[in-house]
Amino acid sequence: MAVARDDLSLSLQFADASHRAELPRHKVARWIRAALQAPGEITVRIVDADEGRALNRDYRGKDYATNVLTFDYSHAPVVAADLILCAPVVEAEARAQGITLQAHYAHLLVHGTLHAQGHDHEQEDEAVEMEAEETRILAALGYDDPYQR
Numbered sequence: 001m002a003v004a005r006d007d008l009s010l011s012l013q014f015a016d017a018s019h020r021a022e023l024p025r026h027k028v029a030r031w032i033r034a035a036l037q038a039p040g041e042i043t044v045r046i047v048d049a050d051e052g053r054a055l056n057r058d059y060r061g062k063d064y065a066t067n068v069l070t071f072d073y074s075h076a077p078v079v080a081a082d083l084i085l086c087a088p089v090v091e092a093e094a095r096a097q098g099i100t101l102q103a104h105y106a107h108l109l110v111h112g113t114l115h116a117q118g119h120d121h122e123q124e125d126e127a128v129e130m131e132a133e134e135t136r137i138l139a140a141l142g143y144d145d146p147y148q149r
Contacts, residue, residue, distance in 0.1 A: 007039035008032060016048040016087040022101045031106045034137050035113035040079040042116070044109065052086030065089050068108040070115035081116035083109060099144075107146045110137050 010029050014020050023046065032042055047055070052065035059069070065086045073080040085108055094104035111134055121127035135145045 008036065009041045011043040013043065013045040015051055016046050019046060019087050019091070019101060019105070023105060027102070027106075028109060031109045031141065032113050034141055035110045035117075036079060037117060038076060038079050040081075040113075040116075042079070042113070043082045045082065045084050046087050047084055049086060049088045052084065052089060055084055067093055068112045070112045072116040072118070075116075075118050079113075079116050081112075083112040083116070085109075085112075103143050103146075106141060106143055107134065107138060110134050110141075 008029055010025070010032065012023070012025050012028055014023075028044055032040065032044075049065045052069075053063065055069055056066050057063045059071070060066075065088070067086060067089045069084040071082040071084070073082075085105065090104055090108060091101060094101045097104070111130075114130060114133060119126070119130045119133065121130045131147050135147060138144070138146060
């Protein structure tokens with residue numbers, strides 16, 4: 001169940017503005033709302049490879065830039081989180097998968113929003129459940145199953 005229009009406080013930041021045109025605020029909000037099951041206070045920050053690598057290294061101990069990092073601060077009564085997306089990684093993955101940049105951003109924002117609510121994919125059963133939820137949400141948004149490529 002998506003949250004109501006007024007139940008999302010969204011901050012959209014571009015440290016790397018190369019994809020600004022692909023990420024209009026209304027679309028980013030729509031993608032996040034589709035995955036939220038409670039009111040949310042979400043910051044989305046689009047970063048370059050250096051910032052993405054530094055954050056992944058400092059907070060996850062992995063010395064490379066990754067596509068999306070989720071920093072979740074609360075799950076209830078309000079979902080509070082920062083979603084950090086690394087523009088060069090997202091672009092390279094979209095190109096490699098043969099999908100549009102917007103489709104990949106939609107997937108990663110849904111994925112990150114689910115993480116912000118406590119979903120995980122470390123165990124096989126969790127991964128199956130989370131991927132099914134992502135697929136359902138993305139289909140409702142008009143996107144293909146991201147796991148059938």
